[in-house]
Amino acid sequence: MKVHILLGPPGCGKGTTAKQLVGEFTLTHLSTGDILRDAVSKGTEIGLRAKAIMAAGKLVDDDTVNGLVFARLQGETHDVLFDGYPRTLQQAQALGTFLSSQAIETGLVVDIEVPENVLEARVVGRRVCSNNDCGAIYHLQNKPPKVENICDKCGSPLKHRADDSSEAFKSRMAEFNATFQPMVDFYRGGKHYRLVDGNNTPDKVFVTVSKLFKENA
Ligand SMILES: [Zn+2]
Structure with a gap:
C-alpha cells in the first residue's frame, strides 16, 4: 500500500x-471532508x-484532523489518494512520521500549479442558477449560458455569489x-x-498526472 497526495x-x-x-487506477480517494463526515456518522471518539x-463554529485543529486521517488509514489495503490533506x-x-512508523510507503506528491490570476478568473466568471433546486453552474468565458444571464436548464436568472467576488x-x-x-x-x-501545470483543460491535466501514476505503479 502506498499513500499518494x-x-x-x-x-x-x-x-x-x-x-x-x-476511475483509472485502483485507489481509495480520501478527502478530509469525507473522512470527517464518516467519523462523525460512525460516532467514533475522535x-x-x-x-x-465544528458545532462551536471553530476550525478542526491539526491534531484532530491527523487523528481522523490516521484512524481511517488503519486496515486500508488499497493505495490511497489524499485530496485536500495535508x-x-x-x-x-x-x-x-505516521507513515514511517507504519512502514507505509509514500507514493507521489503531485502539486497542481495554477497562476493566481487564472484561478481568480475561474472564480470571478462563475455564475450559478438562482433556483436552488437546479443549482446549474456556468462560466462567462468557459461555459456561457445560451441566453445571457438565464439558466439553460430551468430558465431562472443566474447570480454571482458573494463568495465568487474578487475580494472574497x-x-x-x-x-x-x-x-x-x-x-x-x-x-x-x-x-x-x-x-504539474494545471493551467490547462482538465483532460490535459489528467493525461499528465496519469502518466506519472503509470510510471510510479
Ligand atoms: Zn437552473
Whole structure:
C-alpha cells in the first residue's frame, strides 16, 4: 500500500483529477471532508470531538484532523489518494512520521500549479442558477449560458455569489497561501514531489498526472 497526495490551491481542479484517477487506477480517494463526515456518522471518539469543535463554529485543529486521517488509514489495503490533506506543515510532518512508523510507503506528491490570476478568473466568471433546486453552474468565458444571464436548464436568472467576488477570492487565497506554502516547501525537492501545470483543460491535466501514476505503479 502506498499513500499518494494531490496538492494545489482551491479551484486548481484537483477534485476533478482525483475522480479521474480513481476511475483509472485502483485507489481509495480520501478527502478530509469525507473522512470527517464518516467519523462523525460512525460516532467514533475522535469523530465526536471533531463534531463538537465544528458545532462551536471553530476550525478542526491539526491534531484532530491527523487523528481522523490516521484512524481511517488503519486496515486500508488499497493505495490511497489524499485530496485536500495535508493542508498545513504540521499535518505534512505528522503524516510523514505516521507513515514511517507504519512502514507505509509514500507514493507521489503531485502539486497542481495554477497562476493566481487564472484561478481568480475561474472564480470571478462563475455564475450559478438562482433556483436552488437546479443549482446549474456556468462560466462567462468557459461555459456561457445560451441566453445571457438565464439558466439553460430551468430558465431562472443566474447570480454571482458573494463568495465568487474578487475580494472574497483574494482574502481566501491570502489565508490559503500562508499555510500552504510552508507545507509545499516541505515536499518540494523531495523524491516524491512532482509539479504539474494545471493551467490547462482538465483532460490535459489528467493525461499528465496519469502518466506519472503509470510510471510510479
Ligand atoms: Zn437552473
